[in-house]
Structure formats: C-alpha cells, structure tokens
Amino acid sequence: MAVAPVKSIGIIGLMSDLDKVIRVCGDSQIFHPDEASNFYSDTKNFIPLTDRNPYSDLLADLNEILDMAGIRPSLVDIERFQANEAQLSEYVDFLTKELGSRLAKQAECEQKIEQCKRSIEETSHFLGVDLEMDKISACRYVKTTFGRLPKESFQKLESYSSNPYLVFFPCTMDDTHYWGVYIAPIDQSEEIDRIFSNLFFERYDISDIDSTPEQHYAKLNNALATLQKDLEKATAEVEFFKESQLGMCNKYYSKLSALDTCYNIKKNVLKYHKSFILVGWIPQEDESDFLKKLNAISSVECTVSDGKDELKHSPPIKLKNNVFTRPFEFFVDMYGLPCYNEIDPTAFVAITFTVLFGIMFGDLGQGICVSIAGYFMWKLKKLAVGKILVPCGISSAIFGCVYGSVFGYEHMLDPVYKALGFAEKPFEVMENAMTLIFAAVAIGVTLVCISMFLNMYSSLKRRDFENGLFGASGLAGFIFYASLIGGAVMQLVFGLPIMNLPYVLCLIILPLILIFLREPLGKLVARKRDWKPESWGEYCMQNAFELLETLLSYVTNTMSFLRVGAFVLVHAGMMLVVFTLADLGMKALGMPGYIVIVILGNIFIMALEALLVCIQVLRLEFYEMFSRFYIGAGRKFDPVRVKEP
Numbered sequence: 001m002a003v004a005p006v007k008s009i010g011i012i013g014l015m016s017d018l019d020k021v022i023r024v025c026g027d028s029q030i031f032h033p034d035e036a037s038n039f040y041s042d043t044k045n046f047i048p049l050t051d052r053n054p055y056s057d058l059l060a061d062l063n064e065i066l067d068m069a070g071i072r073p074s075l076v077d078i079e080r081f082q083a084n085e086a087q088l089s090e091y092v093d094f095l096t097k098e099l100g101s102r103l104a105k106q107a108e109c110e111q112k113i114e115q116c117k118r119s120i121e122e123t124s125h126f127l128g129v130d131l132e133m134d135k136i137s138a139c140r141y142v143k144t145t146f147g148r149l150p151k152e153s154f155q156k157l158e159s160y161s162s163n164p165y166l167v168f169f170p171c172t173m174d175d176t177h178y179w180g181v182y183i184a185p186i187d188q189s190e191e192i193d194r195i196f197s198n199l200f201f202e203r204y205d206i207s208d209i210d211s212t213p214e215q216h217y218a219k220l221n222n223a224l225a226t227l228q229k230d231l232e233k234a235t236a237e238v239e240f241f242k243e244s245q246l247g248m249c250n251k252y253y254s255k256l257s258a259l260d261t262c263y264n265i266k267k268n269v270l271k272y273h274k275s276f277i278l279v280g281w282i283p284q285e286d287e288s289d290f291l292k293k294l295n296a297i298s299s300v301e302c303t304v305s306d307g308k309d310e311l312k313h314s315p316p317i318k319l320k321n322n323v324f325t326r327p328f329e330f331f332v333d334m335y336g337l338p339c340y341n342e343i344d345p346t347a348f349v350a351i352t353f354t355v356l357f358g359i360m361f362g363d364l365g366q367g368i369c370v371s372i373a374g375y376f377m378w379k380l381k382k383l384a385v386g387k388i389l390v391p392c393g394i395s396s397a398i399f400g401c402v403y404g405s406v407f408g409y410e411h412m413l414d415p416v417y418k419a420l421g422f423a424e425k426p427f428e429v430m431e432n433a434m435t436l437i438f439a440a441v442a443i444g445v446t447l448v449c450i451s452m453f454l455n456m457y458s459s460l461k462r463r464d465f466e467n468g469l470f471g472a473s474g475l476a477g478f479i480f481y482a483s484l485i486g487g488a489v490m491q492l493v494f495g496l497p498i499m500n501l502p503y504v505l506c507l508i509i510l511p512l513i514l515i516f517l518r519e520p521l522g523k524l525v526a527r528k529r530d531w532k533p534e535s536w537g538e539y540c541m542q543n544a545f546e547l548l549e550t551l552l553s554y555v556t557n558t559m560s561f562l563r564v565g566a567f568v569l570v571h572a573g574m575m576l577v578v579f580t581l582a583d584l585g586m587k588a589l590g591m592p593g594y595i596v597i598v599i600l601g602n603i604f605i606m607a608l609e610a611l612l613v614c615i616q617v618l619r620l621e622f623y624e625m626f627s628r629f630y631i632g633a634g635r636k637f638d639p640v641r642v643k644e645p
Contacts, residue, residue, distance in 0.1 A: 003344050004320040005284040006032075006307040006637065009291075010039065010277065013300040018269065018276050021300060024293045025280070026262035029641040031290070032281040032316050033268040039279050039313065046270040046277065054085055055260040058092050062253060065096045068103055069242060073253040075642060081251050088259075091252050095245065102238045109231040116227055120220045122204050125172045125179035126213040143189040145196070146204040148177040153199035165192055177202075257642045265640055281307070281316050281637065307340055315340040318637035325350040327387035335622055336632025343458045345630055352447060352625070353388075353617055358395025359443075360567035361613045365407035366606050367396030389610070402426050403568075407602050408575030429572045436565035444561025445485055447625055448554075452478040455629030466522020469514075472550040473628040476514040481554055483507035515550065516543050557624045563616055567609075574605050 011021055025031040037046070066073060083091075126146060149168060160166045165188050170180040184192035211219070270277045282290050287304065294300050307315035317337040319329050321344070328350040338344050361367070374389025404425035406412040417425050429436070452473045459468030469475045487503060490496040514521065519539075523531035533539035578601030585593035626632070 002320045003338060003340060003342075004318040004637075006281045006315050006318065006340075007284050007287050008039075008279070008305045008307065008310045008313065008315070009282055010036075010279050010303040011294065011300060012275065012277055012302075013297065015271065015274050015276055017297050017299045018266075020297050021276075021278065021294065022262045022265050024290075024297070025265055025278070026258065026640055026642075028282075028286070028290055028293070028639075030282050030286045030639050031265075032637055032639045033265050034279050034281060034313070035268060036270045036277045036279040040270075040277070046272045049266045049269045049271055051266065053260065053263045055088070055256055055263055058088055059253075059256045059260050061096060062092050062249075062256060065092075065099055066249065066253070069099055069238070071242060071246070071249060074250050075254050075257070076250045078251060078254045078258065081255060083252070083255055088252060088256060091248070092256075095249070095252075099238075099241060099245070102234065102241055106231065106234040106238050109227060109234050113224065113227045113231060116220055116224045120217065120224065123213055123217045123220060126181075126204075127171075127217060129171060129181070129213050141186055142183055143186055144181060144183050145193070146181050147202050148179045148204070149196070149199060149201050150177055153201070154178050156199060160195065163192075163195075166195060168196075254642070261640050261642050282639075283318060283637075311339075311341055314635060316637035317634040319344055319346060321346050324391065327384065327391075328353065330384040330388065331618065331621065332632075333636075335626060335630070337634035337636055339462075339631060339634045341462045342631060342634070343454060343461070343629075345454075345626065348450075348454065348625075349621055350391075353621060354391050354395045356443075356564060356617045356620065357392040357613055358397075358399040360564055360617065361396045361571060361609055362399030362403045362568065363405045363407065363571065364397045364400035364413070365405075366602065367393045367398075367400050369393070369606055370396060370610055385614075392614075403429050403572075405429075405572070405575075407598070408578060408605075410572070429568055433565075433569060436568055437562060440561050440563075440565030441558060443564055444558045444624070447561070447620075448557055448628070449478065449482060451625045451628040452481070458629055463526070464522075465525040466518050469525065470518035470521050472515055472553070474518075476511040476518070477550075480508055480511035480515070483511070484554075485558075512547065516547050519543075557628075560620060560624050563620075567613060567616065571605075571609060574609070575601075578602070578605065 013021060025033070040046075125148070151173070154168065154170075157166065157168060165184050166182075168178070168180055168182045170178040172179045182192065182196065265278070268278060268280070284307075291302055291304070294302055317340065319332070319337070321329060325347045329346050331349050331353070332338075332344070332346050358367070361370075371390045371393030374386045374393060377383045377386030377389065379386075400406065401413065402425075404410055404413045404417070404427070410429075411425075413425060417423075455471070455473040456468050456475055456478070459465075459471070459474060467474055471477060483503070487499045487507075491499045520531045520533060578598065581601065582594045582597040585597040589596075
C-alpha cells in the first residue's frame with residue numbers, strides 16, 4: 001500500500017543541446033514532463049517553443065495506410081537506424097503510393113465481384129424467359145419491365161382488375177418477393193408504371209443484356225470466374241508487397257514514433273535567449289542513472305528535489321503494489337488516484353473486496369468456476385477484471401466450504417465434515433437469517449471503524465488536524481461512533497448498564513461538540529490566527545445541518561452493510577428456485593431435464609450474481625469506506641514513451 005516516491009527535476013541548458021536532452025528524456029521512458037512555468041515565479045522573459053511537430057502528420061499517414069492494409073507494426077531496435085525528415089517523408093510517400101495502388105486494385109476487384117454476384121442472383125430469377133432482352137427493349141408499341149414485387153403488393157393487384165393492362169407475370173419467388181415481368185402498351189405505360197411504383201415494385205435493369213437470360217447468366221458466371229482470378233492475383237501482389245516491406249515498416253514506424261514522442265516533450269520547454277528550461281518528474285529509484293546521462297551533456301545543469309517537498313505542484317502518482325493487490329489498482333483508478341501525501345488504498349480494497357465478495361457469493365463449485373472464467377478473461381482478452389475475479393472466486397469457494405454449498409447443493413460436503421470430526425457443516429444459511437443480519441452489521445461497523453483509522457492516519461500525515469482530530473471520520477467521530485455502538489451492544493445484548501450520564505457526556509456528547517466546532521479547533525491546533533468564524537450565527541446554522549447529516553451518515557453507512565447478509569440469503573433462495581424448477585423438469589422430461597435445468601440455472605446465477613455482487617461490493621467500497629478516508633485527487637505518472645500500436 002504505497003505510492004512510489006518520485007523526484008522533481010529541473011533541467012537548464014543551451015538551446016544547441018536541447019535535442020540531446022530531449023533524446024535522453026524520451027529514450028529513458030521514465031520522464032514525466034510538466035509545465036515549467038508552474039515551477040518558476042518569474043517567467044515573463046521566457047517563451048514557450050511553438051515549433052510545429054514535423055513527425056506527427058507523417059506518423060498519422062503511416063498509421064492510416066498500415067491500418068488499411070491490416071498491418072500491425074512492431075517496435076524494433078532503431079539505435080543504428082539513421083533517417084532524416086526527408087528520408088522519412090520519402091518512405092511514407094512511397095509506401096502510401098505503392099501499397100495504396102495495390103489495395104485500390106484489390107478493392108476494385110472485390111467491388112466488381114460483388115456487382116457480378118448481384119447480377120447473377122437477379123438474372124437467375126428470369127431463367128425461364130426464353131426471349132432475347134435486346135429485342136424486347138426494341139419493341140415500338142409495348143414496354144416490358146422486369147423486376148420484383150412484394151408478396152403483399154401482389155395480392156393488392158386484384159383491386160386493379162378493371163384495368164386489362166395491369167397484369168404481372170411471376171417467374172420465380174423467394175421468401176418476400178415475386179420476381180417477374182409486366183407488359184404495357186406504350187400509350188398506357190406511364191400510368192401502369194405509376195401504379196406499380198405505388199406497389200413498391202423494384203425494377204431490374206436489362207439495358208446491358210443483349211441475349212436471353214440463360215445466355216446472360218452463363219456470361220456472368222464466366223465473368224465471375226475471371227474476376228475471381230484477378231482478385232487472387234491482386235491479393236497475392238498485396239501480400240507479397242506487405243511481406244517485402246514489413247521489416248522496413250517496423251523500422252520507419254519505430255523511428256517516427258520515437259521522434260514524435262520526443263518532439264512532444266518540447267511543448268513543455270521554455271526558452272530564454274540561447275537557454276532553455278525543462279521540468280519533469282522521475283522515479284526516485286532511477287535518479288542516479290538518469291542524471292548520469294544528462295550530466296554527460298556539457299551545458300546541462302540539473303536541480304533535483306523530493307516529491308514530498310513539491311506537494312504544491314501535485315507530484316504525479318505511480319502506484320507500487322504486490323502481485324496480489326496490483327489488479328485492484330483498477331478500482332482505485334476508477335475512483336481517482338491518491339495524492340502524493342495520501343495513503344494508497346489498493347491493499348485495503350484488495351482485502352475487503354475479496355472477503356466481502358466471498359461472503360456474499362459463497363459456493364465452492366461456482367467460486368471455482370468464477371476463478372477459471374476470470375483466468376481465461378485475462379489470458380485471452382486481457383480484461384483487467386479477469387485478474388480480480390481469480391482471487392474473488394477463490395474467496396467464494398472458501399466461504400462455500402463454510403456454508404456447505406457446492407453448485408447450490410447445501411449438503412454435498414456433509415461426508416467431508418463428518419470425516420473431519422464435525423457433527424454438521426459450520427453454518428446453515430437458511431436457518432440462521434438473523435445471525436447473518438447481525439454479522440453483516442458487525443462487519444459494517446468494523447470496516448467503518450477501520451476507515452476512520454485510515455482517515456486519522458492519512459489526515460495527520462498531511463497535517464490536516466481539522467479532519468484527522470475533529471472530523472466526522474476523525475478521532476472525535478471514531479470515539480462517538482465506537483462509544484455509541486459499543487455502549488448499545490453492552491447495554492442491550494449483555495445487560496451491562498454502562499450508558500450512564502458520565503459515559504454519555506464524555507464519550508457521546510463531547511465528541512459531537514468537537515465535530516460541531518471542528519473548523520475553529522482545527523485552525524487553533526494548526527496555530528492559525530484567523531481561527532474564529534466571520535459570523536458565529538451563520539457558522540452554527542450551517543454546522544447544525546452538517547451535524548445532522550453526519551449523524552444520518554453513520555446510520556446509513558452502517559445499515560448499508562445489511563446487503564452483505566441479504567445477498568447470502570438471496571444466493572440460497574435463487575438456488576432453491578433452480579432446484580424447484582429442476583424437480584418439475586424431471587417430472588416432465590426425466591433425469592436429462594433435471595440435469596439441463598440445474599446446469600443452466602447455475603450458469604445463469606453465476607453470471608448474474610457475480611455481476612450484482614461486484615457492483616454492490618464496489619458501492620460499499622466507494623460510498624461507505626472511501627468517502628471516509630480517501631480524496632483521490634492525484635494525477636497519474638505518465639512518462640513519455642514510445643508505446644506499442
């Protein structure tokens with residue numbers, strides 16, 4: 001649970017050495033540039049570099065043609081590869097022209113094939129017409145029109161029976177249309193065409209057919225065979241060219257990406273006559289190697305300061321966690337990264353999320369399946385949530401052993417328990433509903449108290465005495481909450497009369513007063529002179545409502561954890577429904593019906609409940625716990641580096 005320490009570094013040198021400095025920063029892949037003007041109070045005589053990046057357009061053009069060709073370039077070693085801007089531009093132009101022309105030819109062949117297939121399909125509907133189409137088109141007194149008519153429209157033709165010329169001759173049909181022809185006298189053709197248009201008739205162009213449909217059909221098939229050979233040839237040319245240029249593409253892509261990345265660093269440079277200033281951040285562990293490379297440049301001077309001494313500049317955050325907790329950085333990033341002087345909650349999230357998930361979704365068989373699904377989600381699709389589901393599924397399996405549930409079968413593990421010397425399974429869910437409810441509240445109280453401890457530690461670390469000592473989640477809030485809950489339990493459960501007047505005054509009323517006066521008290525502890533509110537009346541009015549809201553938050557935050565116990569009961573109830581349906585299936589279809597329903601039911605519940613439990617646990621993390629101790633206003637440590645496409 002740690003934020004990796006970083007160092008602020010200011011680099012000053014001559015403009016003649018700027019490119020060397022930029023190259024060191026870019027090649028290191030650990031340099032996070034920042035606005036130099038934020039670090040210096042007087043920069044009126046400094047001007048930012050406004051030079052246009054000559055490599056961004058070239059890189060965009062290269063990416064465009066590579067995407068069109070389906071080429072995914074790789075980053076390769078370019079230490080010995082030398083190419084100036086003109087050479088880079090020349091190669092991109094060459095690749096765009098040569099590869100583009102081959103791709104255009106391939107696309108043209110594909111388009112012609114699609115048109116030919118469409119014509120073949122349309123012509124096939126008129127193979128029964130033994131007439132030459134060019135002669136039909138040349139008729140002087142009648143007009144012949146080929147096409148297709150929706151089946152619904154064909155039925156409507158009966159309403160035009162009074163018109164002797166309105167006749168449609170079907171040739172073939174498919175699921176939705178009749179394919180055929182209508183013939184109309186020239187002097188009646190305009191009216192007939194209008195009627196058929198209203199009936200959604202779609203015309204088939206026969207202007208390019210100079211023979212019978214059968215002959216034209218054969219001609220189209222011959223043309224299709226020729227076009228397919230042309231496509232094969234064009235595709236082979238494209239693939240040959242891609243293979244021959246792949247090595248050079250990788251080199252030029254890597255070179256352009258590196259130059260583009262390095263050039264973007266210049267946007268943060270300030271210039272003063274012949275000198276420049278560049279400011280950024282580096283990991284503390286890489287400080288010596290980075291400075292060694294910079295100090296090799298004669299005109300360069302570097303100033304380094306610790307991140308904790310530069311809090312006003314918001315040092316970028318680089319989280320450092322172990323293998324188990326690292327996947328849960330995904331949730332922390334969703335909420336917001338910690339500030340540099342704030343604790344990293346990743347480990348807390350990893351433990352609480354995993355445990356709560358297991359409690360709410362306890363089933364040995366389903367838990368193992370969730371872990372396996374998560375593993376393949378990560379391995380095959382690289383989904384971040386997959387790595388989270390693996391430990392969550394293991395936790396589910398562990399609590400499934402406690403509940404005795406295996407794919408919903410509540411007594412499958414009974415022989416195991418007896419072999420281990422137990423009379424029965426550790427916990428019967430449906431018979432201990434109230435115990436579950438009380439346990440859920442106890443879990444909630446425990447986690448809220450831990451959140452308060454984390455807030456006290458984090459706040460005092462930041463020297464935020466107001467929040468750490470007198471806040472609702474600070475020391476005063478903890479004393480009030482713990483005393484109220486502890487006193488109530490002792491009084492109501494164990495019958496110990498500790499809720500007397502001194503107890504209430506010292507441990508309940510006094511903390512509430514401290515919470516009410518947290519702002520002036522915090523300023524007094526911090527030794528600020530302006531500790532008094534401008535208006536005590538306005539202060540009291542405002543804080544009275546805030547205090548009421550605080551009291552309600554204690555109640556709602558605690559009660560929210562009832563969902564932990566509720567989901568345990570919901571899981572058992574849903575599986576009961578599945579087995580009820582399975583019994584009905586066995587009566588109707590026998591054992592195969594029972595097995596199918598049980599399998600499908602388990603799959604459905606695993607998918608649905610895993611999703612719902614994840615959402616509910618995440619809500620508890622963000623609203624009931626994070627809200628008490630975590631700000632999450634940090635910014636990500638994002639060093640300039642050449643990234644894989």
